[in-house]
Each structure stands twice: as C-alpha cells, then as structure tokens.
Amino acid sequence: MFTYVAKTSLKAAAGVTVATGVYIVTYPYLCKQRSEKVVVIGGGTAGLGVAAMLQNEGMHNVTIVEPSQVHYYQPLWTLVGGGLANGKDSEKPMKDVIPKGTEWIKKRVEGFKPEENQVTLDDGSTVNYDYLVVAAGMQTDWDAIPGLQEGLAKKDSGVVSIYDRNTCEKTWNTFNVVKNDPSFTPSNPAKFLFSFPPTTLKCAGAPQKIMWILEDTLRQEGSKARESANLTFLTPGGAMFGVKHYSDKLEKMRVERGVNAEFNHKLISIDVPNKMATFMNLKNNTPIQKSYDMLHVAPHMSAPKFLRNSPIVDSNGWVDVCKTTMQSTKYKNIFALGDCTNTPNSKTAAAITSQAPVVVHNIERSIDGVPLDGGYTGYASCPLVIAKNQVLLAEFGYGGKLAETFDRKNGKWPWKYIGTEVSCYIFHRLVRFIYVLIKIV
Numbered sequence: 415m416f417t418y419v420a421k422t423s424l425k426a427a428a429g430v431t432v433a434t435g436v437y438i439v440t441y442p443y444l445c446k447q448r449s450e451k452v453v454v455i456g457g458g459t460a461g462l463g464v465a466a467m468l469q470n471e472g473m474h475n476v477t478i479v480e481p482s483q484v485h486y487y488q489p490l491w492t493l494v495g496g497g498l499a500n501g502k503d504s505e506k507p508m509k510d511v512i513p514k515g516t517e518w519i520k521k522r523v524e525g526f527k528p529e530e531n532q533v534t535l536d537d538g539s540t541v542n543y544d545y546l547v548v549a550a551g552m553q554t555d556w557d558a559i560p561g562l563q564e565g566l567a568k569k570d571s572g573v574v575s576i577y578d579r580n581t582c583e584k585t586w587n588t589f590n591v592v593k594n595d596p597s598f599t600p601s602n603p604a605k606f607l608f609s610f611p612p613t614t615l616k617c618a619g620a621p622q623k624i625m626w627i628l629e630d631t632l633r634q635e636g637s638k639a640r641e642s643a644n645l646t647f648l649t650p651g652g653a654m655f656g657v658k659h660y661s662d663k664l665e666k667m668r669v670e671r672g673v674n675a676e677f678n679h680k681l682i683s684i685d686v687p688n689k690m691a692t693f694m695n696l697k698n699n700t701p702i703q704k705s706y707d708m709l710h711v712a713p714h715m716s717a718p719k720f721l722r723n724s725p726i727v728d729s730n731g732w733v734d735v736c737k738t739t740m741q742s743t744k745y746k747n748i749f750a751l752g753d754c755t756n757t758p759n760s761k762t763a764a765a766i767t768s769q770a771p772v773v774v775h776n777i778e779r780s781i782d783g784v785p786l787d788g789g790y791t792g793y794a795s796c797p798l799v800i801a802k803n804q805v806l807l808a809e810f811g812y813g814g815k816l817a818e819t820f821d822r823k824n825g826k827w828p829w830k831y832i833g834t835e836v837s838c839y840i841f842h843r844l845v846r847f848i849y850v851l852i853k854i855v
C-alpha cells in the first residue's frame with residue numbers, strides 16, 4: 415500500500431513537472447511575435463529584467479546599450495561588508511547575463527533625440543528605436559563629502575562603505591582590525607559610526623543593515639566583545655526608517671541592543687589623518703565633531719549626469735514618468751524604471767520586480783493602440799538584515815502603505831496561512847514524510 419501511494423505520487427509529480435516544462439518552453443512561441451525595435455539603456459537589474467521579459471513576450475528586436483563588461487549584483491555588497499558573502503560572487507560577466515537573442519551595444523549613451531526616436535552614443539553614432547526603455551540607475555557622488563574619497567582610498571583610515579564593489583570588503587576587514595585591537599575594552603570602547611545621506615539613495619535600509627550585522631557579530635563573540643564597542647547611527651531623518659510600522663520596531667530593537675542614534679545629523683566632512691567626522695546638527699544648524707575608529711559612510715547619490723540635461727527628465731534630473739504606468743510624461747514611446755525614475759517609491763531591486771512587468775505589458779498595449787494599465791502601486795521591499803540569521807522584511811507601496819506578502823491578517827490565500835507557526839510545523843512534517851517515503855521506495 416505504502417509503495418503504491420509513493421509510486422503514484424511520484425508519477426503525478428513527474429507529470430506536473432513535464433507539463434510545466436512544456437508550458438515554459440513553448441510559451442514564447444505561443445505569444446504574439448512583434449518586430450518593433452526596443453532599445454534599453456542600462457544592463458543593470460532593471461534593464462536586464464525588462465529585456466528578458468520582452469524576449470519572453472515575443473519581442474525579439476531588443477537592444478541593450480551598456481558600457482560595462484561586468485554586471486554587479488549590488489545587494490550582495492551588504493553581506494560582503496558583513497563577512498557573510500564573497501565580493502567576487504557579486505560579479506558576472508555582462509555577456510553571460512544579457513538575455514539570449516538580445517543585441518548588446520558596448521557603448522555609453524550620451525544624448526537623446528526623442529523627436530527623431532534616436533539616442534546618441536559616446537562615439538558620436540546614433541541608434542534608432544520604436545520604443546526606448548531608460549534603466550540607467552543612479553550615480554554615487556563620492557566627491558560630495560570632503561575627505562571621503564581620501565579616507566576610502568587609505569588602507570588604515572577606518573573609513574569604509576558597502577556602497578561600492580571596491581570598498582565593501584574593506585568594511586569587513588576594518589571591522590575585524592578594530593574588533594581585535596586589544597586597546598579597546600568595555601571602559602574604552604571602540605567607536606563605530608554609521609552615516610546616512612541627505613539625498614535619495616538606493617536601498618535606504620543598507621546603511622543600517624550593515625550596522626545590525628556587525629553588531630550581531632560582536633554579540634555572538636560574547637559580552638566583552640560587545641561591550642568593547644560603541645555603535646552609533648547618525649541620520650538626517652527623525653527616525654530609524656521611513657515607514658512608521660517598521661521604524662517603531664527598529665527603534666525598539668535599537669534601544670534593546672544598546673545602539674545609539676543621533677537623529678537630524680548629516681555628515682559634512684571627514685578629517686582623515688585625525689579620524690574625525692564633522693556632522694551638521696540640523697535642528698540647531700551647528701556642526702559637531704565626532705572621533706571614530708570605524709566610520710561607515712552611505713554616500714550622496716543623484717540622477718546620472720548624462721540624463722540631467724536631457725529632455726526626458728524633471729527639474730531634479732530623474733526620468734519623468736507616470737508613477738503607475740512608467741511611461742514618460744512627455745514622450746509616449748519612452749518608458750523608464752529602476753533607480754533613475756522620479757517615481758516616489760523606495761529605490762530597490764525588489765521594486766523593479768514589480769515595475770518590469772508593467773513596462774513590458776504597457777509597451778505591448780501601446781503597440782496594440784489600447785490604453786495603458788496603471789499597474790505599479792509603488793511596491794518596494796527592504797529585507798532588513800537585523801542579525802546574521804534574521805531578517806525584518808519591510809514591504810510597502812506608495813505613501814508607506816504596507817504590502818506584506820506574509821501578512822497573516824490581510825494576506826491572500828495561501829500566504830495568510832504560510833508563515834504561521836502551525837503551518838510551518840505541518841509543512842516541515844510533510845516534507846519529512848515525503849523524504850522518508852522516497853527513501854523507502
């Protein structure tokens with residue numbers, strides 16, 4: 415009886431797997447095939463995601479313009495800084511991630527001629543398009559804080575940042591040097607400062623994620639290691655996070671874990687030789703100096719320079735799009751997504767997973783001459799890593815409206831039940847039962 419049930423289950427599982435495989439393989443051929451030329455600017459998370467989806471939807475005339483030979487998976491840099499991942503793993507050769515069938519122009523876009531449906535490249539040549547998708551990310555302004563570049567370049571300066579591939583490893587290395595320095599004791603603790611910029615930034619949770627991971631590392635080493643360190647989070651904002659629901663939880667945790675916070679404080683300069691950072695107290699407009707042993711800086715960020723003088727942006731230089739359809743407010747055949755747009759969502763790769771299908775769907779609708787769908791609700795998520803093995807998953811839309819996948823009260827089936835202790839237990843037992851069954855067979 416046991417064997418019969420197991421064999422039948424296996425046959426059913428094999429049937430479902432084959433059917434799913436056939437569906438996935440044949441799906442692109444069942445789609446309407448289209449010949450319109452789509453040019454995508456940028457081979458980052460957004461550009462690659464859209465290009466792959468366009469291909470899957472039967473649009474085979476897709477070109478990506480991207481100058482970099484390497485694609486970086488930036489979210490990993492937080493874990494690299496926290497000693498939980500290898501920096502090399504955040505890199506992939508661009509040629510390996512450009513979707514199959516997509517043309518890759520290894521150049522930089524320098525200008526836009528939307529009236530002529532053209533972009534100009536850094537060698538002076540032009541590329542024509544029927545549809546243009548702008549996915550050029552945001553730029554990091556390393557020179558906005560005097561002393562930052564000098565501090566990052568100097569090996570033993572104590573100045574670190576996870577916001578760049580070249581400096582994320584330095585974060586973990588510097589942390590270990592300071593942590594293992596015997597001159598720091600509970601009566602003379604090492605000073606770890608974590609800054610937050612006054613500008614828009616990608617992954618607004620990252621400046622504190624790295625702090626929580628390092629704090630947890632110290633805690634795991636025992637009370638002496640933890641008490642020999644003094645951690646302070648300094649932010650121009652008035653709270654730990656932009657969405658109150660999560661901010662309240664983080665504030666409670668901050669107090670419990672003995673981490674200091676200085677709200678309304680903006681980093682303005684770094685005196686590298688003297689290991690002294692100057693912050694502006696925004697409440698009374700007074701500069702204050704703080705010495706540090708390790709200073710983690712989340713740098714200023716802004717819209718990419720080449721976009722700023724173009725006709726497709728708003729007064730701040732971000733691509734001006736409708737916040738629900740992702741279509742340019744000025745040109746009907748231009749769409750944009752990811753970090754370079756002026757949509758008021760939190761700039762994360764998670765947001766792009768919701769924006770990309772909307773862009774693809776609306777390009778198709780535009781080709782078909784039907785009204786666009788306003789499908790994007792501002793969804794973004796921020797997996798706030800609060801310890802080596804713990805995440806506070808913040809998920810929200812425009813205006814900080816909660817959009818939690820595993821919402822036990824308001825979530826949809828099956829998420830309402832998945833995540834509860836009982837369902838986790840049942841799921842665990844079920845997996846174990848199937849495992850034992852397979853072993854018996």
Ligand SMILES: Cc1cc2nc3c(=O)[nH]c(=O)nc-3n(C[C@H](O)[C@H](O)[C@H](O)COP(=O)(O)OP(=O)(O)OC[C@H]3O[C@@H](n4cnc5c(N)ncnc54)[C@H](O)[C@@H]3O)c2cc1C
Pocket residue numbers: 455456457458459460461479480481482487488489490491492521522523524549550551552576577578616617620718720751752753754761762763764765766795796797
């Ligand atoms: C430290 C850190 C931690 C993060 N953690 C998370 C996280 O936990 N969860 C999460 O969801 N998100 C996280 N993010 C944010 C996420 O990585 C970004 O939101 C995402 O990469 C944005 O994708 P994008 O395609 O818009 O921009 P990018 O991925 O930056 O890509 C932009 C691309 O455009 C190209 N480009 C630029 N200028 C031109 C030009 N003139 N011509 C042609 N191409 C050009 C660039 O070379 C680049 O390849 C994190 C980011 C960082 C830095």
